[in-house]
Amino acid sequence: MTLRLPPQPGEWIDRATPVNFTFEGQAYTGYAGDSVTSALWGAGERVLGRSFKYHRPRGLMSLANHDINVMLEDGTAINMRGDVLPLARGMELRAVNTLGGLKGDKYAVLEWMAPLLPAGFYYKAFHKPKALFPFWENVIRRMAGLGVMNPQAPRGEAIKQHRHCDVLVIGAGPAGLSAALTAAKKGVRVILADENARIGGTLGYDHAGQPTALETLARLQSEVASHPNIELLPAHYAAGWYTDHLVPLVGPSGMIKVRAGKVVVAMGAFEQPAVFRNNDLPGVMLGSASQRLIHRYAVKPFQRAVVLAGNDQAQRVVMDLHQAGVEVVAYVDLRPDADCTVIRQLGIPIYLGNCVQEALGKHAVEGVRISRWDGQGHPDPDTSMTIACDGVAVSVGWAPAAALLYQSGCKMRFDDAAQQFVPERLAPGMFAAGRVNGIYGLEAALEDGERAAREALGLATGVARAAETGSSHPWPIVPHTANKNFLDFDEDLQLKDFETAAQESFDNIELMKRFTTVGMGPSQGKHSNMNAIRVLARLRGEPIPKVGSTTARPFFHPVPLGHLAGRTFHPERRTPMHDWHAAHGATFATVGVWQRPAYYGTDKAKAVEAEVKAVRHAVGMIDVSTLGKFEVHGPQAGELLERFYTGHFVNQRVGTTRYALLLDEAGVMLDDGIVARLSNDCYYVTASTSNAATVYREMTRRLQTWGLEATIVNLTGSYGGLNLAGPHSQSLLKLLTDLDLAALANGGVAEGMVAGVQARVINVRFVAELAYEIHAPAQDIARIWLALEEAGRSVGLKPFGTDTQRLLRLEMGHFIIGQDTDGLTNPLEAGLQWVLANDKPFYLGQRSLKLLAEKPVSKRLVGFMLEAPPATLPDECCLVLRAGKIVGRLTSIAQSPTLGQVIGLAYVASEDAAPGSRITIRHQNGRDVVATVVPTPFIGVAP
Amino acid sequence: MKLLTCPINGPRPLEEFAYGGEIREMPDPQTCSDSAWADYVFHRDGAPGPKREWWYHVPSGTWLVAERDTASDVVSRTYLLGEA
Amino acid sequence: MPYQLLKFALSKKHPEPAFFRQPAELKPSYDAVIIGGGGHGLAAAYYLAKEHGLTNVAVLERGYLGGGNTGRNTTIIRSNYLTPEGVAFYDASVKLWENLSQELDLNLFYSTRGHFTLAHTESAMRTMRWRAEVNKQMGVESEVVGPDVIQAAVPELDMSCSGHAPILGALYHKPGSVARHDAVAWGFGRAASEMGVEIFQNTEVTGLDIRNGRIAGVHTSRGTIKTGKVLSAVAGYTPRITKMAGFDTPIVIHPLQACVTEPMKPWLNTILVSGSLHVYVSQSSRGELVMGASLDPYEVHATRSTLDFVEGLSSHILDMFPFLAGIKVVRQWAGMADMTPDFAPVMGKTPVEGLYLDAGWGTWGFKATPISGKTMAHTLATDKPHELIHGFRLDRFRDFELTGEKGAASVGH
């Protein structure tokens, strides 16, 4: 049976493009422009999904993404919302969360257990006996959840864009359109976004049987489309509001992050369901949903309808239904005194002061039972009667789509006359128009949009007109002894669940939300929060303002992770010699953002051994371009370093280098490097790769606070560096420079030409007794590298990587900050008293060290050798024990190819710090390994 | 994310900045007591309210001072140190 | 179906009594006052009544029970910390958790899933080894495992993390669990209330009455009460209370954010944390993925959400699970984390006599709820710090004896 109507003016479907698809294995045809739900409803289907908890049959409710009755999966994507999922050719859809298919869902037995499962039932059971909980938990987990995730689903690439505008208008209904046009005409840049594929909002479907709305829409549409100041973004929903008016607009293919000067929220209102028994039966739908079906999709919602009214809007629905050829068999108004002149003329039976007590039918509506009531939730059973029908259109009230207003810090108040929350005090730069303000009439909405825009532009400071009365009924809720009167359709919450919660002390709006889970489902309370507040207010015997509302957190509609992630960027930094390393088989390691060769080749052990050998017996070369490199200039450059680092620098001779240790104010070791004095007022400073940025940042900050006359230049990126190490390093380097290398012994520094390039040569002893660091501008350093490589071939020069470097420095007995220290290590523990120039008046951390020096040092960093190394070495960070107690850990360990011994660094009890002491290391395999404390450097020490 | 106004570069997204903590006066290390020093090193006025803070604009390497209310997260003023 | 549920079907009226007695008026004085109706405050009330017979106690909560960080947290419970003090403390907590549903007769959904802290770098591997060794030494089940074990537990995990951060191994902690946060507050509150403790919601402490360095009472939004003992268990509000008391602590407040997806059928059965990618994830019993990341980088005393948080988190989650791209995030939120410099809490006595502090819970305090309640109750009742909390005393900063937990607590709460 098809329910397609003849072409409707303004319809969204393209009748020339039929679209075939399947649902639950059955073939259907709809049209391009349909949503999946409209196509199925048009094809006469009623049961489109199952409810979350009781697996009750569910149909179409809001057709606006305000409920999740129709949740679909296609084998790849899950939890797709049929109401707003554009129909596409070849879709193969199933309802989520059924056992054995939608029609025969075996989980439906759960409905019979409903009496066992009141709100919060799971807190009261399953935990005794304790041993059975895992079993029950498994059952519960399996029952919960919606779609079945597919681990093969593609990652996709959603696009992220940025936009700026003066005014962002969210919602392109009458109020939004009017606001956008008003602002655009004043010459500012406007973005107008709407979640629907087409703009117009209610103008597109709320016609009351008249053509006027469409005429207005056509006029506004063409004005908006032709206005150069307006960027129109249909099919984009505003997912949230963030500080300084950042609003992400989520569309089909990506996310547009809009930074707006001002924001006008014209997002309308969510129509609210009435609460009566079986109000979820397929065929019961919101009035606005029935209007959308007719005018957007040209689908007849039902053949014979009952309209349940609680507001003036309902009669517009009646007229639209009537015009679409639906027989309205009863107009049931919760109010005793509505003016029904217009529909009376249509000959529709009218029942004032009546409520729908229940909908009748098994899988779809077959009738309703109505009765008189007092408007307060007390039906008079003596007056009840049944009316046969195949659908119920419900128009009883609204709740504002105010989520973004809440997020921006707007204070809302409950307007008793309008029975709606409306903005009381908007946040700066935020404006509201239309139904969020409780303004429903078309003319009034257009006017309100204009007012909001003028206020946003500072052209007016008008007062928003008062919210209209008569749009929302104060109590659209009918109790029923047999229940199944749902408040929250996502969570299958019935009226009695709220009474239960209140009885159990959860009578605070937030606690009630948490206990019942109202509003916590995927629709986030769009159709349930308002009624929950009404119910709670009544249970507490307090007015709604005293009950308040829950916080509306992002997102307005859920946002796919892929949209939020966008394309992922993983930037990396490469040194000037990167291509050479790659060409020479380097295995790279990621060090912060840098790519550095760890060793050359693929067999790590072999490569490292060969590289160590080259450095110890011939010469090796490592790329150290990643080091932090700074120049400090000025008359007080030395003074700055003197306060910054622990050593002396003011009296440092030009042409020499000194070790530089940086502490934080608590005396903890942060970084180390060297300071080279290049001239009287210029120092060249290095910092470790991973701390380069922090050290520079901290040094510049201290420079400002101390107010010294000095300048810091960060050369980290603009200079490259290499370290040439090993017995032949001097003779090799001599071939390429005229500098007097012998004069550089003991940590000298000189500037001059190396391989035709202006460079700085520093004698350093981190990895070998004889070694030179050569620093030069980044664009030149590779020339030195290549020249050395060529010249060094005959003497066995080998490049080496960071893994080798770690081993070499260990043989030299040097620690690495971050590996051999942790976030609390101080220099007293690391044995660095010699670099603490305590005769200075001040350096960072000095005062804390003074305090620490008065306390016993409980552990110290020492070198050790294993007495009888096990086949597998203890891992770094294995514990050092003393009488069964943890006293420290080993921080570095390696088989030294040079010594043929296993050497390492470890924290040991101070009592054991003297060379010759024996310490116990607890191997990761649980056995104890004995080591001997030895002096460092290891090299040159007899085994 | 928020915007913060760098005195050199104008309003920039907060992700370009690093937070440097409250600007605090260091006691004279020569004369202050051990516990006054420990207070300075570890203790903070953690209560919400207006504070003068260090912020660093990372791409340009600019330290600036921001006057910010830590309760509302509203920045009332930014300037370079010494230009207050 | 368990028989406990039958009573619901068999009785005409809903058979459950109120959870909490909520007296209308404050009494003029109490033996002890607890500020903060989060998990910690309510647990302390419970143990005070149960183990120390102290029942003339009021719990004052400015909002609603569990509405602070308790009700916002992502509920990871574990004891695989780094310092011996931390491991002993959290292990004692895990032992209490294991029987808590039965003890409180409320199903807390305490679900032991196993907890993997993924390591993507050599240095992370070293930290994992360190934690594993300390844990083993203290009798806590932890081990460094290789990629094969991780892949077997989570076959869906992209071990290369989209090629950007290959997983080298993990610290596996079998006792790692999750629980229903709200229920924990309600359970402790109900049990305390049954023993006579009075719980007041919408009651804010606005000042402390301190005389000669001793606590004498508290001022509240509903009047003043006298008491000789006050426990402050207010997490993100701690600096406001210590300001009332007139002393500073190292605690600063940074927002910590989290988010949750739509429900899906169960597939992720463990808790995963990645320090390098700054994310952690578990699947709730409702089927949602509960996800979080590291702390916001600066001080704010508010619970606003940011877009960059959820953007960054999404991108990292997709590195691990590319197929989740179409899964939707429903909701994001934030709490106010009370951070300390060493990532260990601040517990015990304060410069004000009779005022006790249970704070510095930062991003990691939910798991400590039962043990902090128990140890603070002991401390309050006896005026002697419980031995398990020695490493967490406020004085440790003055003494430069920090309890360095950063390596174990920075991302994996």
Ligand SMILES: Cc1cc2nc3c(=O)[nH]c(=O)nc-3n(C[C@H](O)[C@H](O)[C@H](O)COP(=O)(O)OP(=O)(O)OC[C@H]3O[C@@H](n4cnc5c(N)ncnc54)[C@H](O)[C@@H]3O)c2cc1C
């Ligand atoms: C997003 C997030 C994720 C987290 N994830 C984890 C996790 O996975 N595992 C973990 O172990 N921990 C986690 N934590 C940390 C954990 O939530 C907290 O450390 C813990 O819940 C603190 O409990 P509490 O009872 O001390 O504080 P809260 O629950 O915050 O309770 C303090 C209460 O004090 C009240 N209060 C404050 N001031 C006053 C006053 N003046 N008068 C009266 N009442 C007052 C507050 O309203 C609040 O209810 C997370 C935290 C957040 C924010």
